[in-house]
Amino acid sequence: MYLGLDIGTSGVKAMLVDEAFATVAVAQAPLTVSRPQPGWSEQDPQDWITACEAAISQIAAEHGAALAGLKAIGLSGHMHxxxxxxxxxxxxxxCIMWNDGRSGQQCLELEKRADFRGIGGNIVMAGFTAPKLLWVAENEPKIFEKTAKVLLPKDYVRLWLTGEHFAEMSDAAGTLWLDVAARKWSDALLAATGLTRDHMPALGEGADVAGMLRAELAEKWGVPRVPVAGGGGDNAATACGMGVTSPGTGFLSLGTSGVLFAVTDKFAPNTDEAVHAFCHAIPKTWHQMGVILSATDSLTWLSEISGRSxxxxxxxxxxxxxxxxxxxFLPYLSGERTPHNNPDASGAFLGLRRVTGLPDLxxxxxxxxxxxxxxCVRALRLAGTEIDAAYAVGGGARSDQWLEIMAAVTGLTLLKPEDGDFGAAFVAAKLAVSCATGDFSEEVFAKPRVDREIVPDKELAKKYAEHYQFYRDSYPALAAWQGRA
Known part of the structure; x- marks a missing residue:
């Protein structure tokens, strides 16, 4: 048996699978996000532990015999x-979260201090970890002075599981302190933020043994002291789950945030269009991403104000x-990354009339x-990455109409997998398998069977082409409103 834990923005998911990757048990526990000021987004790290304890204890209570055969644990989590x-x-x-936009001014300062774009492979954006630390240094200096270690969310859970400070490459690349080509911490980038390697956890790959389960927890859950894998940041983990581990493949994640992910065989930064260049969770592999901050979260926002699910x-x-x-509609409800790199960008509806109804919105x-x-498609192509098809995953991919719109607007052929869980908890379990067995083959990281292929409707695509140009023109036209909300 192998256990995968995914630390998501809205909840923790625990999944127990057998050696054939059949799901034995699933348990979930909710999480909440605190927004104490406009543009801020925070979570209490102890809530992750409480949620993990609840989910794993549920599996132990309902499937104790199966859990007793545990061989390894894998981790995934939201990045930055x-x-x-x-x-x-x-x-x-x-914890200052991935979609927190408070550190825009610190981003400008860090760009002057070191070559974050060349070494770290990315524009310094408010979502990344490094500018958050500079914000703390400038606004909460006593807390900064007491800081001994900086961990990513899933790595804090690992600390609870194992007692070890450890980060793997895909998540570490999202801090902006990693030399992404060399896959090691950069002294220059750390120094620019007032930190040293002493503040950082040890580094390894996604399937490396990152520590052994603490005896206290093993006894509590009735399992052996098993290895805990390095795991993966949520996007790299999702890619592994879709078998997206080599160049020429990609996925489109329509989740709380949105990601267009493509694998590369080398470090290939291109910051002109705010494309992310990170390490993959697979050794000697990298990837590029276009990222938007409010994908299904845009529909969630409309749900909250309309009172409809x-x-x-x-x-x-x-x-x-x-x-x-x-x-x-400009979906910049939490600012935006690709291609604008603007944490102060704000959303807007345009062209409303008296007859406009909720279905139109x-x-x-x-x-x-x-x-x-x-x-994002445009930005990746300008970065030299051709992408014509992608697996469609995430909660929004359950809507066939949304995928039809998506295909027509982006020009991508979208591959909808057959029923099955290809989420981060499932892949965390797969990385646990690789940790225990050393197997990175396609038997572990297999591509899913495709249930439906959504090819762009040519006539609909023509109609959306003009709409898309209007969309692109609207952002600069509304520049005076950015950040006023």
């Missing part, structure tokens, strides 16, 4: 979070999409997210 610990490994403040809202669309809504919201993905 700044978890600051004191010398006793106690959190000094809430996201599923109810999606049900307001006709079975077949025939034409654009005629309304523009739902369709426009889905179209706006698709337009943002079209920006």
């Amino acid at each position: 979070g700044a978890t600051l610990l004191d010398a006793a490994d106690k959190p000094l403040r809430p 996201p599923a109810d809202l999606a049900g307001l669309l006709p079975p077949k999409i025939e034409a654009p809504s005629g309304i523009g 739902v369709k426009a919201t889905m179209e706006g997210v698709a337009m943002a993905f079209a920006d």
